[in-house]
Amino acid sequence: MTEIELYINSYFGIVDANDLKIIGSLFKLTTIKKNDFLLKNGKCCDKLSFVQSGLLRMFIATDKKEVTQWISTKGYFSTDLASFVFDTPSRLSIQALVDSEVYSISKEDYKRIGVLVTKWHELEKLFIVRCFIMLEERIFSHLSMTADERYKLFFDNNKELFNQVPLQYIASMLGMTPETFSRIRKKQVL
């Protein structure tokens, strides 16, 4: 199995080898240099990507600051879903934090999957349900935890990220300032 077939298989649970081949063949591997953009806000997002290697930062620029919504690591998908699905201008920008490789599918090819693979919509639905549940979890963390607790929770589950990306982005993604983030880290060490 190719790498992309493995992803599709693990995320969408497709068992049929033939379907897997079809879908996999529609994704194209491309590289993005550090600091380059996979998507700039304002443009319509015309592709869906999976991170094969590297790191992508998804952020929204406000008048005051940039808000990092998520950092996609190997295996995560990366797109402005609203823009991709409903053809609206994207609010998200997506930028590579290091040289990265992504498997991307164009909107046209994406639409073709549904035609070619009967079970696709059902499997994709389950995939999005899982994403939905992750977001619910994240909202819960903001409703019920302090910055300190959110830090610990995220750190425990994503240790490897902390020496790969500027910490200010993780801080933003967890809803705190870099200063607060730094002070929390200091406490953890002692």
Add this chain to the structure above:
Amino acid sequence: MTEIELYINSYFGIVDANDLKIIGSLFKLTTIKKNDFLLKNGKCCDKLSFVQSGLLRMFIATDKKEVTQWISTKGYFSTDLASFVFDTPSRLSIQALVDSEVYSISKEDYKRIGVLVTKWHELEKLFIVRCFIMLEERIFSHLSMTADERYKLFFDNNKELFNQVPLQYIASMLGMTPETFSRIRKKQVL
């Protein structure tokens, strides 16, 4: 068209009248008395419901407090999606804040929709994508706004809710204490 058919049509965009009838017939209208539970945490959530009238509070009980995740008003769906889709014990409890009516579908009948209506999975996928986008928006509000700003945003979009439910639940849902909520309200009036 019956009320439930109207919902299905507006949320899932089904055009075929026959499909609509089929799906609509699988939902059963039931009533829930004020303070009664549609779902108690720990049980497996075996149905998916749409609010026809009334108000449902979805909350998670922690050791310290109850965290209100969302209040479902007319037209919203209400379920513990993780529990419903993956047959796990639910973390959410769902309780009626006033006498309410819901259209519910059992898990078995829900599964049958996919068989009976070819386009169902695709339409449902789009529905969940819209839910996903709403949650992304909500997370953004926690990453970039103060309690004050979150209050204003929510108030502007949900004025009618404020004289129907205990305000403490709205406070919780917005991630602040009842006291902070009360003080923000006081400032708004002046």
Add this chain to the structure above:
DNA sequence: ATTTCCTCTTGACAAAAATCAAGAAATCAC
């Protein structure tokens, strides 16, 4: 009506987090 319960408000205070400013440390470009 009055008692009880629940919700909301208010004040005083404590804790958490943001802001501002400066400097250290690390990284990047040449």
Add this chain to the structure above:
DNA sequence: GTGATTTCTTGATTTTTGTCAAGAGGAAAT
């Protein structure tokens, strides 16, 4: 390697939010 830039840390201070406690107001029950 050296200088320039970016990122991180730290301190001082302010703002925001939470906590605790008391009381007011309303709704529901008896």
